[in-house]
Amino acid sequence: MIIAFICRAILLGVPLLFGSVGEIITEKSGHLNLGIPGVMYVGGISGVIGSFLYENACGNDIANMNPFLAVCIPLLCSIIGSVLMGLIYSFFTVTLRANQNVTGLALTTFGIGLGNFFGGSLIKLVDSEMPSIALTKTSSFFTTKLPFADSLGFVGELLFSHDFLTYVAIIIAVAATIVLKRTRVGLNLRSVGENPATADAAGINVSSYKYLATMIGSAVAGLGGLQYVFAYANGVWSNNAFGDRGWMAIALVIFALWNPSLAIAGSFLFGALCNANNYIQGLGTETQELFKMLPYIVTIIVLVFTSMRKKREHQPPESLGLSYFREDR
């Protein structure tokens, strides 16, 4: 049962991991993208649209589907959708220097509305009994386990039984850490987020770093929405089922102290807390609801602790949330 609990926690945690790594990359350029929940939602629905079209093109017969295309089409659609969201955000905040919080919140509302519109339309198209659309065939390709996972007992289940996006998430998180800490690109990006005037004077193109970081960050975050639909929900899309995972991803950024590697552990912890109520015996419905608050309580505690600790390395990038324009020097 412990193994099942951990696996479930990881499954629940991966969307948060994608979301927070994407947000960390964005924040390192000095932009607080509160549109991440919307971006993740769009990432999910874009993947659903892609998969829906491909399943229909194959006559809804799994035998006709090419496993590679069945995975790549939704993946590509998801990335395109979320990068476009990131582009909107960066155009407003970098080029037009609009207020980042307002833009971000608007983007969240927009993204969720957009997702619900297309989700609702698809549900209408298939004329489903339920207010949802099931793309289980595509989902089965997403959740294919590694071939040797079953033969290795609980080790196999713990380490190798997950959907491939889980591994992608961990690889991206580790890679992001290495890029940020060990490369010139990472150094330049961090300097842009800390002190854009200094970066500018050193000859770094501040705007293009901000654009790229926001768009790459959005692409990564959008994969969280995709993973949620096809791995966690087994390909079933219903409007608003994604819930507040986007906000938890942003909270996780703070929990992880802007370190993508720490976000890996943090996301699994958040996943475990989300799920704890199902694994404790004899809980009434009302206590179950109380247990569902746990991740939020932990977030608040982390917020309190991080603002109390004054270590500079653990603080957000210094110019986070501030627009930069050169004439201001």
Added chain:
Amino acid sequence: MAKIALELKNITKTFGAKVIANKDVNLTVYQGEILSILGENGSGKTTLMNMIAGIYFPDEGQISVNGEEAVIASPKDAFSYGIGMIHQHFKLVDVFTAAENIVLGVNDGKYNLNKSKEKIKEICSKYGFSLDLDKKIYTMSVSEKQTVEIIKVLYRGADILILDEPTAVLTPQETSKLFDILRNMRNHGKSIIIITHKLNEVMEISDRVAVLRKGESVGVVNTADVDPHKLTELMVGDKVELNINRTTPKNVSDRLVIKGVTCYNREGVKLLDDVTFTAKAGEILGVAGIAGSGQRELLESIAGLQKLQSGEIIYHNPKTGKSENLRDKTPMQIRNLGVRLSFVPEDRLGMGLVGNMDIIDNMMLRSYRRGKGMFLRRKKPKNLATEIVERLQVVTPSVNTPVRRLSGGNVQKVLVGREIASSPTVLMVAYPVRGLDINSSYTIFNLLNEQKEKGAAVIFVGEDLDALLELSDRIMVIGSGRITGTVDARSATKEEIGLLMTKSTKEGGEDNE
């Protein structure tokens, strides 16, 4: 003669239509020399250097580097010509280490911090720097940060280094260490330009001195051929008649007695050092000094905005005849004591007015406590605003215009107008005519005179010595947080004040020897 490293020909730079920062400046810098750029506040030293460093672009004129014409449009261009500037405000990323800051933005092959560190260490040992490359900037002292900035410039291969008032933030020991390094760099053939207004340092470090006055170059001399007196003369120039009306003070009495005021900033640097003086009613006390010598802190101490380490600020109330100590009181407490203190700070839109609020609301910032009941009464402040706009000829579409949209001179009129409307007994003004045209300046001067005649004690912090000499009754000179002298404005000369302004730094130099 050595080879020419940098040549400026007829450089002119204006800001807006009226402000001429530099006019027809010619300057030659040789390889392997230290050149000082000397001038008063606002004489265009920093603007000139910023044009060489690629921050501003000259309107007219030509810059050549090593004999070839150069177009310097950005700091990056400047680096490509081997020019690097160390600004007064350091451009460093706080959470990065020294090494990370130094290599930032330099593309020299594969990113390898350890290899870069070797290169930095070579530079350090060549010129005699000592620096821990793995130390984070935010844990560093000002002098260490400056070292990082200098190495950063050298790492980019600069042959011409410009330092903007490098010693302003350093202790005497750190200064002499910096000078050793500068001499070392000169001996390695680098050209070094220092912007400064400390005469003793000019004499100590430089080979030649270029003097700027009001944006124009008034001469380049060999340091060996001059003495501080001659330099002061060049720097302040001849007296200019302004014809400001000055009346003889009447009914002069002590209003504000400052005794032994000392205060430190957060880093523990002394900002005011045992300041003692008296501001008298019916008199304008001018305060002269190099920018950042403690003028701001002095006024803020009196206004109740500075925490003092020691000292007393005694106020003699003309109505009750009582004396009050204003030390450690908040502005509100001071006001509740019945002290009518008005303060026109140097940062008009930061401390004086709220830029996004209109003139009426800005009037209410001073009177909002007078209202009774829940709602604001805008009638009285509106009348006051209208009166000020009419009397001082403030150019504004209406009294409902946000003050941010007014020009600098009109903003100042609104602020001064509000401050004198409460008929103050003490009026403090800091750089009231900075950035103002001639007519607005005279309006402000007349207002100050008017207040003096009404019996207020006026403290006027200024930078233009001509204006100080013609408006004030007495002039107090402040240098490095100390009062270096008080003179009678009717008999003093510009040169006398100029020497007093640089006096305390001279003493600092002597302490060192």
